[in-house]
Amino acid sequence: MKSYRNELTFQLPERRGFVNITPQVEQSLADSGIQEGILLVNAMHITASIFINDDESGLHRDFERWLEKLAPEKPYSQYDHNGYEDNADAHLKRTVMGREVVVAVTQGRLDFGPWEQIFYGEFDGRRPKRVLIKIIGE
């Protein structure tokens, strides 16, 4: 069994945003040399998300509005977590979107359907945050 590990770092200029990280994940997979196995991508911070969906800007605006409806940023005082912090909503939004994805690796490729793309979802940005890629297989 082979294993491979890599970290990516993202610093988004706004509080929230989505970044398509599929190219970086594909590069890591190529670097690993693994042909058959399982690939894990997870946010290492608890106010960010990794998820798989469509690379379509209208949908991303829908996600932003929908998450604000489910877990509004303001007023900050509605959350007990917001004593020294103001990011309780970011913890909730990341919970909806998910911490991680697990992807099959087949013949050295991400084994994806036609529209699957991997996104980094930031909900408390403006500082460097890390993403972990771990691959095991042969």
Place this chain on the structure above:
Amino acid sequence: MKSYRNELTFQLPERRGFVNITPQVEQSLADSGIQEGILLVNAMHITASIFINDDESGLHRDFERWLEKLAPEKPYSQYDHNGYEDNADAHLKRTVMGREVVVAVTQGRLDFGPWEQIFYGEFDGRRPKRVLIKIIGE
């Protein structure tokens, strides 16, 4: 390390529905010959879900109503994604329910609690859509 891959295809007659796919996943596991490892099942389409819960029709109706409350299908115009499409709600519903499950394989069986069953959740049906099963282990 051994690895195994299979695809299932579903075409549901309605826009939304849940299908218990545990028997097909068990058959794939038997076909793989893998005794100890990890099994991944994921929707290959971004308006469908794989999740684990109870095979109880009342609960499934509750899921349907609850998802319609969290991410209503209509009016279509509430979503930016709905220019050429009308399925933005399906992307959101699938996000709540999840893209994938990872299941332990122990002594050649799905290592499940008493009520765990694997479901395909369709949120934009009436066309063929694929599910990926990947198993690694020994």
Place this chain on the structure above:
Amino acid sequence: MKSYRNELTFQLPERRGFVNITPQVEQSLADSGIQEGILLVNAMHITASIFINDDESGLHRDFERWLEKLAPEKPYSQYDHNGYEDNADAHLKRTVMGREVVVAVTQGRLDFGPWEQIFYGEFDGRRPKRVLIKIIGE
């Protein structure tokens, strides 16, 4: 390839609660002797959750309030599942929080960011319920 399996059992005194199980998961990883691989932790019951977030009591109160808003426990009659049962809300809450986490194992440790901790989330307590830990690697 090595594989390791362990079960934890929790009986919470209230209907709902969160327990930091990171120490028990770390102990299982140490017992496994696995240095590089993937670790799966999942609830074996469909009204409980395993998730990764911050060990901060204010945030946990926020989660409790937020989940009650998204999927209220009462009135019980609002859910079709609640014929013989009263726990439909627990199935929905666990869906939001997730069934499982997959964690990278690197150099014999959980490969975590600075604040990541693993929690058992109970939504229908007062009886013994099990959590599965499966690790594969080398």
